[in-house]
Amino acid sequence: MAKIKVALDDGHGTETPGKRTPLFNDGSFMKENEFNEAVVKITGEFLKKYDIDVIYVASEKTDVSLKKRVDMANEKKADIYISVHANAFGDSWNDANGFETYIYSFDNSNNVKFAECIHNKCIAATGLKNRGIKAMKDFYVLKYTKMPAVLLECGFMTNKKEAELLRSYEYRKKVGNAIAEGILQYFAIDKEEVLLTIDEALNIIQKKCVFDDNTMKYLQFYKFAESMIIRLAEAMI
Template sequence: MIVIFQKKKLMSFFAVILSVVSIISIKESYSSVSVSATPSYEKVIVIDAGHGSPDGGAVGTTGTVEKDINLKIASKLQSILERSGAKVIVTRSDDNSIGDGNNKSIRDIKRSDMKMRRDFREEYGADMFVSIHMNKFDSDKPHGAQVFYGASPQESAVLGECIQTELKAICDPDNNRLAKKADKSIYILKDSTIPAVIVECGFLSNKEEEKKLNTDEYQSRIAWGIYSGIQKYYEQ
């Protein structure tokens, strides 16, 4: 029991050190990535910032609107990936939904929006689809990022696990959540022919996590964690 405890403490210590080093070097890494050496070089990756006006998504305890944080993290991830030589396709680059605005109801706009996001996977010959979201729960206790992957192809699970591992190491060593297979009702991941995941970056219902998610530093950490997971996936 003592040996196991010490081993866990040692692993936890190294995870914290890795996290600190990663945070310090994030901004420098944006400009120092060796393009030709990165596993994602020339890969076509769709980055989907979830929601968009008029659909704001979840609302935090202090009024944080999900769509805004989604876009900020997606933009940071786009920047890192492009510097690493990947071709990035974004589903939205501003506050607005990509749904058909001619629809009369918000429900119809959301349906149109989801279909168009899913269509991005096929239209651009993408190699990967990553959707950025925030989580919310009735209780204020849950915290930590969690990745959900589609049932197909099987590589989606591998991608999800890679991103989950890197998010834990870089953002929150105490986060014991595991990558999880998404419910069949998650339309945006259904019938994908390429690796596809949803990254729930944290809980807006947790006041402390909501506060972190509003900071540029933590958004950069999340983006770097996702990026590192993508690189890890392509290294395999």
């Protein structure tokens, strides 16, 4: 049986004009692609544990053209296509909120089924307002892909509460894992209990406990350190 191929698209690029949050109280902001890229990587690592072939269609830091993204997915004969985004309403803080999923049309029942698998998993995992699955024929990545495709808007960058979620590792992991679980459901693959990787576990512990790099290095020197670190991180999620 041929390996399943999944095309993952982290929307925009790090330097795409205007694609960022308003300023937080400390003067900082989050670029949309920071969220998109992080989620796509989490989804990809999850899927690789199930021997799924992951195609990153926009691996460069620049804003890869929509045509190049779609062409890569089509040329590599991906089975499905997921484009990850964060939403916005205007360019200042406001109350627009929620999670929504776009498909090209409701005419293709297979695409609708795929969208439902992804969308429902994400709503359950995030707890955000359900803005539904919507048809949009103007989105290039939905119009020109030759496989079932979805574009996800995973919360509003212009809603301060949701923006704080979007820049947190915990929320990114929830979304990334939910997308992967939706993909498993779509392909009728049983989900196994898969532990975090050691790198994922170290990242969680360092952020939760605010340990410096030297402390993290010492932590890894203990006997059975890897198993302990992974289980400790799992308990922190």
